[in-house]
Amino acid sequence: MIRFENVGRTYAPLGGARVRAVDGMSFTIAAGEVFGIAGPNGAGKSTMISMLLGFLAPSEGTVTVDGRRPRSFVESEGIGYLSELVGIKPSWRVHEAMVRFAILAGIPAAGVSERIAGLLATFALEEHAKKRVKELSKGTLQRLALAQALLTDDVRVMVFDEPTHGLDPLWTQHFRELVPTLRRADRAIVIASHNLDELERLTDRVAIVDRGKLVRIVDTRQDVSETAVTRYRIAYRGDEQIVREIFPGATTPAPNEVEVSVTGLGELNRGLAALIGRGVLISSATPAYSALEEHFRQAVRSEA
């Protein structure tokens, strides 16, 4: 559905230094897939999304959506898009903004009111309908931006750039419940986020990008713990010396707690069995980071 083939993008501002924002990036996103993009600030996520929507042309390589140039695809079908910086005119009223976007989305005149009413209700925006956009809180504005992204049901590509930025925990949860309902066999959904936990919950795969390069793609549906070096936090009661003998590289973040690095669950369980065998009581053993966080740390660290 979406294909990046050896894509590069260089910014050359007048009188400024050239910046390589994206470098040799290749990957595909299939229809039916929820795909995440993660990376530190300045990694190239926004540039990737701009190229995906046809707002920017790659300096090298090609980006295609359903075999077409992105701009051509967007102009003929539209994309459900939530931008990181919500560009809605501050003087527009909430209902007015929705009507304008509905017209631009091509919703027939007869269906506009009903569609907008449904979305305003879904995102609890009814009480704000007459307010100007500039009067909205960050979270409410984000809900409006989400609502306009979902105006048309039949889009085959959805792109959410930092979708839960500014949302309170309740609405973050609502968004997480919403994404699975948007999944369709003929639709690709892209979510760019700093929130790795969110990406791990919502996506099938996550591209980790750093300084313009695709460092790795993590399949979040696979149990990666068998192969990756993972840090676990172990809480115990007993002799610390024994713990250090069995896990030589352990660090101590808190009293009666150690953080250990192991390769796979097998090594962890052998270590825990040895501890128990020598009289140490284990109260908990949890990953210090999620699998995706671990991948992210390793990927970004290895690039540093």
Place this chain on the structure above:
Amino acid sequence: MKARLGAYGLWQLRDFIFERAAAILIIGLLLVFGTYEAIGPAAKRYIATGGRNGLLFGARGVAEHLTFMWFIAALIAVHGISSNDRTTGRFRLIFAKPVRVLPYYAQAFVLHGIAFMLCSLVWLATLSRVLPVGGQTALGAIAILACSYLLVGGVCFLMSAISRFDWVATGAVFGGVMYLASKFRGAWWLGPLPPFWRISEQLDLLKTLDPIQPKPLLWVAAYGVACFLLGLIVLERRPLAT
């Protein structure tokens, strides 16, 4: 689905009324008010004589107003027409919908032009309550304003497609060209430059109740339309997110 661009035109028109028409009308009507206040008893007697004298007085008044207004009003009508969306990032949500860039901005340019002319008619109608404005003067003023919109609008549209600082750039081009045209009147190399001075020449004709010349005005209009079309080509080729 395709965007219902025609229906969206009503919103573009509404934006013009609230954001631009008010400014144009305020400038125009303040000028009319200033003229009304400035007309003393002697001028009133002159106007009252009617005939050619009265019409001449009215024509001069219209031309003086236009000298002050034509560039500023047209600039207000068009500036930022595409660059504002890029500067504020609004293009992202608009053009994620099935909207083609060229028809969207071309429609905005045409609608702004229509609304600009409606504002001009309101101004002229109000002015004609204060000064005796003959049919020839009124038609001449309308033709000059239409061509002003096409020229200033066309140049500003092109600048807006190229740069975020379109109104400054258009103002600089206008100032530069007018200076060169006054310093090197009739020089052959002025030909390719935006013919702003042609508008001034037509205003001089308007003042003396001479008929305006269609040929220079056609050149002005054609030049503006060419800039507008060039602006569309730039918009088609340039990436939106820069």
